[in-house]
Amino acid sequence: MSIKKEFVFTTNDKKSIKIYKDDVISFLQKLPTDSVDVIVTDPAYSGMNNKLKLGAGRIVGTYKDKGKDSSRWFSEFEDTQENYILFLTECKRVLKKDTGHIYIMFDSYSLLSLGAIVRDYFDVKNLITWDKVNLGMGHYFRRRHEYIVFATNGNTRKIKHRSFPDVWRFKRIHNAKYPTQKPVEVFQAMIHASSEENFTICDPFLGSGSSAIASIKNNCNFIGCDVSDKSLEISSKRIEDYIKTNKDILQPKSSSVEEKVFWE
Template identity: 35%
Template sequence: MQLVKKDAVSWLTTLPDSSVDLVITDPPYESLEKHRKIGTTTRLKVSKGSSNQWFDIFPNSRFESLLKELYRVLKKGSHFYLFCDQETMFVIKPIAEKVGFKFWKPIVWDKVCIGMGYHYRARYEFILFFEKGKRKLNDLGIPDILEHKRVYRGYPTEKPVSLIKQLIEQSTKEGEVVIDPFFGSGATLIAATQLNRVAIGCDISDYAHEKASSRKNDRKTVS
């Protein structure tokens, strides 16, 4: 597992063309900050009831430069998964298509338990599924709703390793390169390492590096 501390776009510019087999990432998009500020999700809110540290937001205005670099570094015949909410989905999709990605569909991550909110409390999150060129999924019998329990009391917006593993198993084979430009808790890198893929990640946050480094040698991590 390789960890880099740098701005995501700046880091991607250092990677060679067509050098990556899969991207799975969860950028700290703008709408998260909006929900955090108005307190619609205590999990992300900095308060007496939450020990979570927060992170710098990646503005919507930078998504085109990010997606251009992701398209460049991905090999032809590869997949790209991006976690986001319903607001950011409508920002990302047209930009990704503009730079060359084929958009297949939003995959729904069913967290099993409901979260915070006012109007139909949230139980899911979107994973946007993009493709460069053409690559067949390894198992065509997997549905577009994936059930994995959310991680409690973890890194802000932490994703379960089991969920990331399912995406990696669908879109790569052993020995291929998986990257995450916003690795956060390190879940993508842990999952890739456990599945014998080459795992490389970048994050500008000191807290992310502390968290991921503490898990780096734990091949038994499952959540």
């Protein structure tokens, strides 16, 4: 049985949370120009896996093949420069001019190959380090961090406070139900710094829905998509449950190692 392509929820505070099964580019192309206040996203970086031969990429086409032969259309974002440019072009179009903020997550490899392109589209303000506290994999030095590029679409809007650090310590999620699940606090930090109540947050690489839960916690509207059935299945259940019970079934405990998160 295939999963529904669209889920719409209303939170107890009357915010709308909409998630779609769609490809990142086709989804962004459907959104109106100047309609999103903040983009927070953690793209699929398949290129790194291919280069390092860490996993089997599922790439079977490129964006320019779209529509020509559907059997060649890929189900995973191919992070070539060409596709990344398409992605950033659409992000820039949907993000509000002068006030829009964008946060894009990068591992070390994708930061070196694609990170610099962000400057052609946005004003890059910070390179934030997410310290995952515990060691991960690695053939040489073992990986313990990821990067987040923070940029603005024009120059007029600041973040909420000047006291926030650019190193964030949140424990990685172990035994996650969705393989690339990130701590909700990572997205909460972005959204807290950059949003006001009623803002619309967008994440076109939704995964387990951590960014949607963070948006609900910050009293914002949310719109997002993912190409995978599994993502929609897991994130829709998670969002529905969170709205009903105020409990996060995929992350019952805070990932913060400090007594208080830095924005409290």
